[in-house]
Amino acid sequence: MRLTINGKSHEVDVDPTTPLLWVIREQVGLTGTKYGCGVAQCGACTVHMNGLPVRSCSVPVSAASGAKITTIEGLASGKTLHKVQKAWIDHDVPQCGYCQSGMIMAVAALLRTNPKPSDADIDAAITNICRCGTFVQVREAIHAAAKAA
Amino acid sequence: MTAIPKFTRRSFLVSSAALGGGLALGLRLPPFGPAVVRAADGSPEITVWVAIRPDNTTLIRAVRAEMGQGTITGLAQLIAEELDCDWNKVVIEYPTPGQSVARKRAWGDFSTGGSRGVRASNEYVRKGGAAARMMLVQAAANEWKVPASECVAANSVITHKPSGRKTTYGKVAEAAARLEQPKDVPLKDPKTWKIAGKPLKRLDTAGKVNGTMMYGIDVKLPGMLNAAVKDCPVFGGKVKSFDAAQVAGMTGVKKVVQVGDSGVAVIADSWWHAKTALEQLSIVWDEGPNTKASSADIAELLKAGLDADQAFVGNQAGGDVKAALAGAAKKVEAVYSYPYQNHACMEPMNATVRWTPERCEMWGPTQNGEGAFAQVLEASGLPADKVDVHNVMLGGGFGRRGTYPNDYVTQAVLIAKQMPGTPVKMIWSREEDMAHGRYHPVMQCKLVGGLDASGNLTALHMRLSGQSILAAVRPEVVQAQKGRDPLSFQGVFESGEHSFSYTVPNLLIDHAMRNTHVPPGFWRGVNINQNAVFIECFMDELAEAAGQDALEFRRKLMAKHPRNLGVLNAVAERIGWSKPAPAGIHRGLAHLHCFDSFVAAACEISVKDGNKVRVHRIVAATDPGYAVNPAQIERQVAGSFVYGLSALFFQECTVKDGRIEQTNFHQYNSMRIAQMPKVETILMPTGGTVWGGIGEPTICVAAPAVLNAFYRATGKRIRSVPMKNHGIELV
Numbered sequence: 001m002r003l004t005i006n007g008k009s010h011e012v013d014v015d016p017t018t019p020l021l022w023v024i025r026e027q028v029g030l031t032g033t034k035y036g037c038g039v040a041q042c043g044a045c046t047v048h049m050n051g052l053p054v055r056s057c058s059v060p061v062s063a064a065s066g067a068k069i070t071t072i073e074g075l076a077s078g079k080t081l082h083k084v085q086k087a088w089i090d091h092d093v094p095q096c097g098y099c100q101s102g103m104i105m106a107v108a109a110l111l112r113t114n115p116k117p118s119d120a121d122i123d124a125a126i127t128n129i130c131r132c133g134t135f136v137q138v139r140e141a142i143h144a145a146a147k148a149a
Numbered sequence: 150m151t152a153i154p155k156f157t158r159r160s161f162l163v164s165s166a167a168l169g170g171g172l173a174l175g176l177r178l179p180p181f182g183p184a185v186v187r188a189a190d191g192s193p194e195i196t197v198w199v200a201i202r203p204d205n206t207t208l209i210r211a212v213r214a215e216m217g218q219g220t221i222t223g224l225a226q227l228i229a230e231e232l233d234c235d236w237n238k239v240v241i242e243y244p245t246p247g248q249s250v251a252r253k254r255a256w257g258d259f260s261t262g263g264s265r266g267v268r269a270s271n272e273y274v275r276k277g278g279a280a281a282r283m284m285l286v287q288a289a290a291n292e293w294k295v296p297a298s299e300c301v302a303a304n305s306v307i308t309h310k311p312s313g314r315k316t317t318y319g320k321v322a323e324a325a326a327r328l329e330q331p332k333d334v335p336l337k338d339p340k341t342w343k344i345a346g347k348p349l350k351r352l353d354t355a356g357k358v359n360g361t362m363m364y365g366i367d368v369k370l371p372g373m374l375n376a377a378v379k380d381c382p383v384f385g386g387k388v389k390s391f392d393a394a395q396v397a398g399m400t401g402v403k404k405v406v407q408v409g410d411s412g413v414a415v416i417a418d419s420w421w422h423a424k425t426a427l428e429q430l431s432i433v434w435d436e437g438p439n440t441k442a443s444s445a446d447i448a449e450l451l452k453a454g455l456d457a458d459q460a461f462v463g464n465q466a467g468g469d470v471k472a473a474l475a476g477a478a479k480k481v482e483a484v485y486s487y488p489y490q491n492h493a494c495m496e497p498m499n500a501t502v503r504w505t506p507e508r509c510e511m512w513g514p515t516q517n518g519e520g521a522f523a524q525v526l527e528a529s530g531l532p533a534d535k536v537d538v539h540n541v542m543l544g545g546g547f548g549r550r551g552t553y554p555n556d557y558v559t560q561a562v563l564i565a566k567q568m569p570g571t572p573v574k575m576i577w578s579r580e581e582d583m584a585h586g587r588y589h590p591v592m593q594c595k596l597v598g599g600l601d602a603s604g605n606l607t608a609l610h611m612r613l614s615g616q617s618i619l620a621a622v623r624p625e626v627v628q629a630q631k632g633r634d635p636l637s638f639q640g641v642f643e644s645g646e647h648s649f650s651y652t653v654p655n656l657l658i659d660h661a662m663r664n665t666h667v668p669p670g671f672w673r674g675v676n677i678n679q680n681a682v683f684i685e686c687f688m689d690e691l692a693e694a695a696g697q698d699a700l701e702f703r704r705k706l707m708a709k710h711p712r713n714l715g716v717l718n719a720v721a722e723r724i725g726w727s728k729p730a731p732a733g734i735h736r737g738l739a740h741l742h743c744f745d746s747f748v749a750a751a752c753e754i755s756v757k758d759g760n761k762v763r764v765h766r767i768v769a770a771t772d773p774g775y776a777v778n779p780a781q782i783e784r785q786v787a788g789s790f791v792y793g794l795s796a797l798f799f800q801e802c803t804v805k806d807g808r809i810e811q812t813n814f815h816q817y818n819s820m821r822i823a824q825m826p827k828v829e830t831i832l833m834p835t836g837g838t839v840w841g842g843i844g845e846p847t848i849c850v851a852a853p854a855v856l857n858a859f860y861r862a863t864g865k866r867i868r869s870v871p872m873k874n875h876g877i878e879l880v
């Protein structure tokens with residue numbers, strides 16, 4: 001099966017029902033995308049499929065074949081960080097950081113469709129779990145990223 | 150060397166593998182003085198906490214675990230402060246427990262719990278930084294043949310004041326490393342701090358926003374296999390049998406192994422394959438003696454303890470409670486309860502181990518490197534110089550990744566032992582993580598208070614009944630206390646870092662210990678979570694019975710507790726307690742003394758339809774004595790409320806047929822951003838000789854403040870956690 005991840009094509013030999021998450025982590029070897037629950041509850045595994053956020057633990061790899069997949073490793077353009085990543089650094093958002101790949105991917109997808117989200121928009125769109133509880137900084141950083149060009 | 154994954158910046162000393170024994174021997178340079186120990190890159194170690202590269206980079210050593218709480222940044226600030234080094238050129242190195250053991254525990258305690266990371270090591274790490282600065286300055290002075298007292302250091306540069314000559318730490322580090330460490334090492338007055346005490350950014354953020362930070366679950370070693378494991382779902386049960394042949398032919402499966410008495414693991418090329426096969430494997434369990442245990446039975450057991458004759462006394466500050474209660478003008482009585490809760494760290498438990506008959510190493514997340522080291526030692530059957538542990542960034546800890554008997558580290562060693570020479574990464578599924586937590590202990594509490602005719606609290610009996618963590622985890626402590634678990638009384642104890650912050654003329658706080666088969670653990674805040682709910686909600690009940698304002702009622706009992714009074718007054722003032730709340734808004738407050746910090750919270754909530762709670766705002770005050778990084782403290786306070794309010798509203802692990810019923814976040818919810826209140830942190834360190842903790846204390850004040858506000862909003866006293874059991878939602 002062919003997968004296009006972060007602009008690179010990968011041939012993977014896996015059962016088509018394997019969750020995209022585990023193919024990304026184990027076959028492709030990109031471990032920035034995290035496992036938190038495996039049942040689409042926590043968002044730690046969020047990646048973009050054709051620009052839309054998906055919880056990759058609950059997407060069979062067969063459904064991702066032919067799609068353009070972006071993981072946290074592919075969010076920056078070269079050495080230039082994505083504005084969400086920049087805002088995350090400016091606002092010192094991560095605590096343990098384990099949820100943050102998924103959080104950042106969810107936020108980047110939100111800003112693409114809704115460049116200036118209100119607090120209510122954020123509440124509706126960002127449903128990732130963060131056990132460390134970084135939500136205050138997450139919200140600040142989203143607004144800052146939205147202001148950044 | 151190939152076995153060292155690239156995330157280990159433990160260039161530290163000569164690699165243990167190369168030395169064959171993990172011994173940091175140091176390189177003797179006779180005849181010029183004592184041995185110089187070098188980092189692997191050749192940089193000389195000045196003190197165990199500091200090595201300096203020729204380019205002036207400062208290598209700061211850290212052995213406490215980083216799980217998001219910011220401890221490593223805080224400790225580095227303290228060392229850098231005393232060292233007067235360039236903060237922008239600080240790199241962290243992590244000595245391993247094996248290296249520490251080989252150097253007679255040169256780095257002291259690795260354990261990171263009890264909010265001790267900074268407060269318990271602050272003095273010796275600061276001295277390590279200060280001593281290094283003195284040695285570097287002395288080395289420069291020796292070179293210039295001037296008195297050291299004429300030289301000053303700042304930003305890794307040493308200046309000879311009279312002549313204006315300058316040199317850098319990097320240039321004199323070699324000479325400094327050969328000097329004797331000074332014995333008398335004065336520390337700076339915190340009032341003069343320039344690096345410590347400042348709201349600096351964390352040192353470990355970059356890798357957390359681009360996916361490069363390595364957590365245990367991400368460890369990759371050459372030739373590594375993966376394991377999925379299942380332990381008997383009934384605590385105390387064992388494996389009876391399993392048929393490995395059943396899954397032997399499945400894709401990627403290499404081996405099916407028993408893990409100790411109670412577990413089975415499938416080892417495969419990928420974790421997904423291992424997990425898929427494990428799910429297909431039928432395992433016959435000998436479920437042992439606990440298959441009938443249920444939450445209802447456990448509740449009955451605890452209930453009986455509420456009136457039991459025997460109980461351990463935690464606080465009996467004079468008086469005769471029974472007599473005083475009997476003679477009270479008014480008696481108030483209430484029973485509260487607190488459930489089992491899982492830590493649910495974002496990153497499930499895992500560990501990677503490579504075992505050979507000659508050497509065993511573990512790479513993985515632990516809150517206690519030395520504790521994990523001891524477990525690897527025991528499970529591997531190898532001597533201490535053939536074992537090591539490489540800690541990594543933890544995807545949350547909250548007490549779960551401390552050292553517990555027969556836990557994940559031991560499992561990983563037992564699995565790897567059955568694949569000699571092959572590294573095996575064991576990962577728990579979320580379901581396994583939910584089924585085999587080290588749970589927040591269950592507790593019930595009966596409180597009886599007596600008021601005199603003018604509404605003064607004259608007597609209080611607080612009877613705890615429930616599980617002891619220490620009895621399960623550190624039985625020697627309980628034995629030494631003649632059966633008492635002193636930790637059960639956190640926040641209400643007779644003395645010390647968790648002492649009670651009220652003066653009641655006739656007081657008895659005691660604990661009927663009722664242990665169950667469910668393994669308990671230290672859950673962020675530990676026993677302050679329930680104790681704060683019990684005492685602080687009951688204080689509101691008493692105030693109401695006395696016809697007094699909740700704040701005024703408390704204040705009268707706090708004259709001898711000025712620091713608690715300080716934080717309580719601070720939140721009351723900020724929330725505007727003396728003025729009426731806006732329409733539809735209801736307030737509550739609470740405070741406690743714990744982990745040597747003084748903490749209080751006041752909140753504003755609204756309640757729709759009688760059950761939809763919105764927490765609008767929490768004002769939190771903390772007096773930890775000293776504040777090493779105010780920005781990180783703010784984050785810990787707000788984060789603790791997410792953890793604590795998730796527990797208050799959503800979280801309970803129930804027991805049925807001897808096992809935990811909840812399997813994943815759909816039954817064990819956690820707060821989302823939409824439910825996050827505004828948090829205003831008042832940081833009011835008042836100094837003194839004792840440093841307080843940060844990561845845990847404030848967690849306990851949010852729940853009682855919200856419960857007290859809920860009562861004002863609805864007239865309903867909620868006396869058992871979680872609120873979802875009462876049909877109450879957080880919106």
Ligand code: FES
Binds near residue numbers: 038040056
């Ligand atoms: S791991 Fe996919 S949503 Fe939790």
Ligand code: FES
Binds near residue numbers: 097098099100545
């Ligand atoms: S930063 Fe730790 S779970 Fe979000």
